[in-house]
Amino acid sequence: MLDHLTIVKHPLVQHKLTLMREVETSTAVFRQLLREISQLLAYEVTRELDMTTKRIETPMQPMDAPVLDGKKLALISILRAGNGLLDGVLELIPSARVGFVGLYRDEQTLQPVQYYFKVPDALEDRLVIAVDPMLATGNSSVAAIDLLKQAGAKNIRFLCLLAAPEGVARMKEAHPDVPIVTASLDEKLNEHGYIVPGLGDAGDRMFGTK
Template sequence: MTQHLTIVDHPLVQHKLTLMRKKETSTASFRQLLREISLLLAYEVTRELPVTMTEIETPLCPSQQPMIEGKKLALVSILRAGNGLMDGILELIPAARVGFVGLYRDEETLQPVQYYNKLPKRMEERTAIVVDPMLATGNSSAAAIDLVKQAGAKDIRFLCLLAAPEGVARMKEAHPDVPIVTASLDEKLNELGYIVPGLGDAGDRMFGTK
């Protein structure tokens, strides 16, 4: 992928995102919408995967046809909210390997604190898609991608539902080689580090916690 930020403006994506933003949307509906929108976003983030031609037999004749080349994709979820995006992507790419990075944001410093890291083997041979619904300050996302790079990954993409300008700028500074795919670039962060207008805390809304 060539550009650093791609905003998926497909009408279905934007419609589902609007429903997710509404504060009265239930936990069950929010979770289902996130699953649906993540599948649609996954089409965009995988658009430029390398393919190779392979010989197959159709019912009529032998034929050279494209297939994705190389090792299976690695999907990396930034816990816990990243898991909501992961479900939809796995419907599209069920053979993908899955990793998890556990980070929480210190409420005072807004800096990420790591508590878990489990990634697939041979990351240097895989395209890695790191997922988290919200790109807010960008600190947690940048820290997660640091860990993915330390594991050897070279072809990395970042997929999120919403992004704030501050988070996009932080990611471009820390990882200019990692393209971002999102459904919306929102207005700003508020004083608490939440995306405005946003949709609240994605993890809380997804899991029904406060």
Template sequence: MSSLDFPQVTVIDHPLVQHKLTIMRDKSTSTAGFRQLLREIAMLLCYEATRDLTLEMVEIETPLMPMRAPMLSGKKLVFAPILRAGEGLLDGMLDLVPAARVAHVGLYRDPKTLSAVEYYFKAPDDMGDRRVIVLDPMLATANSAIAAVDRLKEAGSTDMRFVCLLAAPEGIDNFHGHHPEVPIVTAAIDEALNDHGYIVPGLGDAGDRMFGTK
């Protein structure tokens, strides 16, 4: 399945992204290896999520001569990881944009209803003046993603992107049913959700694999 079926979704099919994702899917990949790959792939996803940031021309001097050169202008960035698995994407994003601010959205999925339950929220005061990139490795049912974007909108966010490793078609439809204006950047759209709300073929529970828990 490709992004052609979902106009608001960008699938990063770069060979390095797909190579790293395949290693992450492999159940024999260690916790340390999974964590490192998640950090690396986050940087590559960040390039796409920030592709349309505004540039302005500024005056600088190289060692040889003065020149006009492009620098970022306009809205600054906030990375908003959905705890706990979203933290795995945060480090790679901050490697690329160390000046970005961070909002934390603490949610867990109720195992019976699969609905999102909030337990923590902390964000900068000027959310309306910044582009917010919401981070979670998996877009499965999308209940957590929807709840996170709802909460960020309450905090003033008006310009958002959602970045994930894997997305399920059901999750994309559910997410864009609630937030059609928020683009999704992902490394792959998998086949479906199973009866437990997990993406298949997927890569398992990203949080458990990243932190070595079950």
């Protein structure tokens, strides 16, 4: 395992990912699986959150009990496919602040084009988790992290469903301080910049578009 990359090999994650890869899987089932798998991945990406204690009363006695420390974390969806991961993570962390980075990939150059950016305040004081199902070329992910750092974010993690070696390398080169959590490191990118074996276009499969 690479030091900046965590592959979540939990059996439930791997089983659900296989179902998502299958071409026959319907939009509704794909969407539900993405929500479920995102919660399992969120468990891993939040493993080392800062903790403190607070004084509480149980039915038996007072105690000093562990609670999350610091400002509420920020979840940043890289539109549009990031919203599928976002929904599941929000169920696990409903108090999180939410932001959106709108990027689309120019199909000729494979470079990202920004069209929207709206994020919570005080990013410098929050753990920021950027979510996007696919880390393919890495260009859009790098551009999104660039924008988040410009907005003040210092503690960033990247959560994706699938990663290609090319995307992981691109992210490490541009943002070596941003750890990546994924369910699978796939084989490669094809000539169109899609992950192989992959699962196709995550946004199209989630929203039923072509």
